[in-house]
Amino acid sequence: MQSKMFLSGNEAVAWGVKLARPQVIAAYPITPQTIVIERLSEMIANGKFNAEYLHVESEHSALSAMMGASAIGARTFTATSSQGLLYMAECLHYASGGRFPIVMMNANRSLALPWSIYGDQRDSLSLLDCGWIQVYSQDAQESLDLIIQAYKIAENQSILTPVMVNLDGFVLTHTYEPVSVPEQDKVDEFLPPYVNPYTMDLDNPKNLAFSSTPEDNMEFKFMQHRAIVEAKTIIRDIDISYGNSFGRYYGGLVANYLVEDADCVLITLGSISGTARSVVDELRKEGIQAGICRIRYMRPFPDEEIASLARDNRAIGVLEKDISFGYEGTVATNVKSALSKAGLKFPILNFIAGLGGRSINRNDIKKAFVDLERHRSEAVAEAVQFVNLGVAT
Amino acid sequence: MTKPMLQKYNKPRSIDEYPFVPSFKAGHLVSTNSSYRVMRPELNNEKCIGCHLCFVACPDGAIERKEKKVCFDYDFCKGCGICAKECRIKAITMVREE
Amino acid sequence: MSTGKNKYALRTLTDNEYFFGHKACGGCGGSLTIRLALKVLGPRTITVLPAGCMSAVGFIFPQMTFDINAIISTFAGTASMLSGIRAGLNARGIKDCHVVGFAGDGGTADIGLQALSGAIDRNDRIIYICYDNEAYMNTGIQKSGLTPQGAITTTTPFGSSVSGCRTSKKNMFEIVAAHGIAYAATASVGFIPDLLYKVEKAKNISGTSYIHVFAPCPTGWGYESADTLEVSRDAVACGLWYLAEFENGQFRLNHNPGKLAPIQSYLKSQSRFKHLQQQEIELIESSRDVMWKKIHREWLIE
Numbered sequence: 001m002q003s004k005m006f007l008s009g010n011e012a013v014a015w016g017v018k019l020a021r022p023q024v025i026a027a028y029p030i031t032p033q034t035i036v037i038e039r040l041s042e043m044i045a046n047g048k049f050n051a052e053y054l055h056v057e058s059e060h061s062a063l064s065a066m067m068g069a070s071a072i073g074a075r076t077f078t079a080t081s082s083q084g085l086l087y088m089a090e091c092l093h094y095a096s097g098g099r100f101p102i103v104m105m106n107a108n109r110s111l112a113l114p115w116s117i118y119g120d121q122r123d124s125l126s127l128l129d130c131g132w133i134q135v136y137s138q139d140a141q142e143s144l145d146l147i148i149q150a151y152k153i154a155e156n157q158s159i160l161t162p163v164m165v166n167l168d169g170f171v172l173t174h175t176y177e178p179v180s181v182p183e184q185d186k187v188d189e190f191l192p193p194y195v196n197p198y199t200m201d202l203d204n205p206k207n208l209a210f211s212s213t214p215e216d217n218m219e220f221k222f223m224q225h226r227a228i229v230e231a232k233t234i235i236r237d238i239d240i241s242y243g244n245s246f247g248r249y250y251g252g253l254v255a256n257y258l259v260e261d262a263d264c265v266l267i268t269l270g271s272i273s274g275t276a277r278s279v280v281d282e283l284r285k286e287g288i289q290a291g292i293c294r295i296r297y298m299r300p301f302p303d304e305e306i307a308s309l310a311r312d313n314r315a316i317g318v319l320e321k322d323i324s325f326g327y328e329g330t331v332a333t334n335v336k337s338a339l340s341k342a343g344l345k346f347p348i349l350n351f352i353a354g355l356g357g358r359s360i361n362r363n364d365i366k367k368a369f370v371d372l373e374r375h376r377s378e379a380v381a382e383a384v385q386f387v388n389l390g391v392a393t
Numbered sequence: 394m395t396k397p398m399l400q401k402y403n404k405p406r407s408i409d410e411y412p413f414v415p416s417f418k419a420g421h422l423v424s425t426n427s428s429y430r431v432m433r434p435e436l437n438n439e440k441c442i443g444c445h446l447c448f449v450a451c452p453d454g455a456i457e458r459k460e461k462k463v464c465f466d467y468d469f470c471k472g473c474g475i476c477a478k479e480c481r482i483k484a485i486t487m488v489r490e491e
Numbered sequence: 492m493s494t495g496k497n498k499y500a501l502r503t504l505t506d507n508e509y510f511f512g513h514k515a516c517g518g519c520g521g522s523l524t525i526r527l528a529l530k531v532l533g534p535r536t537i538t539v540l541p542a543g544c545m546s547a548v549g550f551i552f553p554q555m556t557f558d559i560n561a562i563i564s565t566f567a568g569t570a571s572m573l574s575g576i577r578a579g580l581n582a583r584g585i586k587d588c589h590v591v592g593f594a595g596d597g598g599t600a601d602i603g604l605q606a607l608s609g610a611i612d613r614n615d616r617i618i619y620i621c622y623d624n625e626a627y628m629n630t631g632i633q634k635s636g637l638t639p640q641g642a643i644t645t646t647t648p649f650g651s652s653v654s655g656c657r658t659s660k661k662n663m664f665e666i667v668a669a670h671g672i673a674y675a676a677t678a679s680v681g682f683i684p685d686l687l688y689k690v691e692k693a694k695n696i697s698g699t700s701y702i703h704v705f706a707p708c709p710t711g712w713g714y715e716s717a718d719t720l721e722v723s724r725d726a727v728a729c730g731l732w733y734l735a736e737f738e739n740g741q742f743r744l745n746h747n748p749g750k751l752a753p754i755q756s757y758l759k760s761q762s763r764f765k766h767l768q769q770q771e772i773e774l775i776e777s778s779r780d781v782m783w784k785k786i787h788r789e790w791l792i793e
Contacts, residue, residue: 057608064572071562
């Protein structure tokens with residue numbers, strides 16, 4: 001019987017971690033991730049679970065230590081945010097290239113400068129190329145569930161790729177909701193102990209993390225890329241089997257809401273999706289056929305699911321909390337690429353919102369849909385729109 | 394006595410012949426180091442007292458203790474000359490490599 | 492080679508080679524350090540090497556020159572990866588295994604210093620060995636924090652306005668000692684029984700241990716490759732390097748060279764110092780003298 005607890009996003013992550021039984025944890029504190037590592041430290045101090053906890057002196061060391069532990073066959077966990085994520089950026093590539101199945105929670109937070117502790121998604125979205133599987137959670141329940149699934153995905157022997165579970169800083173990390181917490185033995189059944197034939201072994205010694213010449217390097221990179229692309233099927237299967245075991249199924253790489261008959265579809269990422277769905281309900285009452293496509297996994301990118309959104313007479317927009325300076329939002333770029341790969345020239349509207357923690361209101365989302373609706377009949381200029389700038393530009 | 398050994402290695406012809414991740418068998422050698430050499434060490438067997446200091450001092454482990462003497466692994470000797478320099482009784486001379 | 496007061500029975504060294512077939516320069520002090528240390532530690536050892544000479548020459552796929560478990564870490568991450576490996580071993584209940592890192596002077600005193608400091612702070616059961624060739628040799632002989640006063644490197648080159656390194660070596664031995672480390676030592680490839688004895692000691696330390704090995708580089712220092720051990724001995728004879736230990740809060744000098752030889756012949760034996768004028772040599776000599784006054788005043792002398 002799953003117990004119900006009143007948990008914040010961060011606390012739900014901590015519970016997910018506890019249930020997943022990592023053997024080594026190393027982390028460095030950074031707002032708004034701190035609650036995760038505090039709760040884990042309390043659980044360990046109270047004997048609630050057994051893990052080696054390393055108090056490391058930087059985020060770079062956190063991930064470096066986790067690669068060491070993973071290399072010797074231990075299941076590992078770390079957590080960070082923004083500045084810390086970027087501080088360990090070298091190690092992100094190292095971990096993915098090294099094919100270490102580490103799971104990391106990232107609290108999405110704005111990157112300096114200017115300094116901001118508030119949430120946006122620039123930190124992880126600026127690192128889409130680093131070779132990690134990236135998933136974006138919408139609520140505390142999904143966060144707990146994703147941590148457990150992340151290990152199963154990462155440790156799958158045809159994937160062997162680290163997974164980053166992203167939670168919106170403050171709006172998800174620090175807000176509370178009732179969460180169903182699975183039982184330990186059911187999780188143990190779903191997620192058996194970590195096994196990896198490529199780790200260091202005293203009986204069968206190996207040399208890891210080596211150099212390769214131009215004659216061989218591309219082959220390693222090809223295999224790395226292929227593993228993530230092929231992970232799509234496995235991720236969908238794990239989502240389904242988690243649903244069978246625990247009663248919660250999230251829809252695979254994307255989660256669609258009222259998309260089938262929608263004239264206007266807004267693509268979202270993370271916790272704003274909840275607000276967006278409620279706006280959709282309101283708009284439908286007003287006669288606008290609105291729908292939401294919530295992207296869960298940004299890597300591997302759900303190109304087929306996105307391509308299937310395209311329909312004559314339908315307007316598609318992307319609402320995201322990031323910008324790739326000098327061009328457009330990164331999610332929009334990825335979406336446009338998927339649409340064009342499917343042979344569709346489909347102008348989409350790109351709404352840049354919530355940078356540096358600026359609230360995204362219902363009205364902002366409503367206005368986006370109004371623009372989309374207008375775009376169906378008279379093309380709205382495709383310029384990138386910064387939502388709710390406080391001043392005229 | 395164990396040490397990394399030369400293996401017959403065929404360059405992979407298909408992607409599946411590559412190691413799946415950057416992890417590989419320890420102690421797997423595919424090439425020698427003899428081409429480093431300009432000079433090679435030669436042992437005067439009679440003079441050698443088997444103190445084995447050269448075996449200790451060789452940075453490449455290219456000198457093997459052999460009963461009361463030593464022998465050189467010319468596949469992996471780089472001709473650095475430390476053995477000849479350190480031998481207290483000058484039983485090793487560095488000779489021009491052909 | 493001198494045996495010094497700390498004896499290690501060389502004949503007990505194993506024939507097994509755990510680091511063999513690597514592409515280091517002939518006469519490399521760093522490679523000798525690793526080869527010998529691993530003979531003391533044995534096959535139940537996991538080793539970490541950061542970016543640097545020894546990792547660059549040791550693991551180029553498919554030439555794997557370590558016969559034991561070995562892994563390359565990021566440049567800054569040697570000590571943190573070592574800590575992670577030890578934590579992983581602990582978590583898996585594997586206790587009878589050594590965890591040792593071999594990092595260069597740059598990877599230790601500069602970019603790797605933060606992680607090393609953290610590992611010592613945690614007192615993780617790891618052995619950290621720095622092979623000090625006094626510059627960033629792997630990338631082409633650039634100045635590091637452990638490049639000595641006056642040395643020519645490619646970033647402290649000969650010049651009409653200024654030549655050679657303007658700063659003196661960071662004292663890594665005293666830095667790690669100031670952390671209250673469980674065991675630290677300085678060693679030299681010119682004093683092999685002493686080096687082996689110290690590795691043996693580090694094996695049995697239940698916390699963090701640090702050994703700083705003076706490891707000359709013929710390529711970077713400009714001397715004949717055959718002279719690596721002789722150059723090491725000369726450095727100790729003239730007092731520019733010392734053999735010492737730190738444990739239980741106490742500094743102890745293992746080898747007292749007595750009257751220090753003049754530094755001139757040591758300096759002139761390497762092309763990186765050949766340009767030094769008398770005035771600069773005297774400056775180096777007087778800072779050496781200040782250092783030795785302190786050693787005699789404050790350390791235990793064996």
